[in-house]
Amino acid sequence: MYNQSPIHSSAGTSHGTARSYLIGFIISVVLTAIPFALVMYPTLPRHLTAWVVVALGVVQIFVHLKYFLHLDTAAEQRWNLIALIFSVVIIVLLVGLSLWIMDSIHHNMLAH
Structure with missing residues (x-):
């Protein structure tokens, strides 16, 4: 039904099959629809809903990394993975420290 041969870039690296893209797309839609439904039709307490939305967002990040960006622990992907981890650390530090500074301010x- 779908072409099962991997799609290759100009650099010769594999970019997955049409089936893997379809699987990633379906998982992404489900991971988007669940939080949307939880917010539109609240059945859980607000704090639990917020945590579920954040958790499903994190899962969706990993789905995008695997199915669309094709990042894994393969040797040819090692530098891309290291660059991604470095970027995440820098973003977490910038956002976390900014929030800490704003909270301190x-x-x-209020004390004065």
Whole structure:
């Protein structure tokens, strides 16, 4: 039904099959529809809904990395994976430290 041969880039690296793209797309749609339904039709407490949305968002990031960006632990992907991990660490540090600074400023402004 679908072409099962991998799609290759100009560099000769494999970019998956049409079936893998379809699987990734379906999983992404489901991982988007569940949080949307939880927010539109609230059945859980708000804090639990927020955590479920965040958790499914993290799962969706990994689905995109695997099915669309084709990142894995293969030797030819090692540098891409290291660059991704470095980028994530820098973003977490920037966002986390910015939030910490803003929280500290907020508490110091209330104290005076």
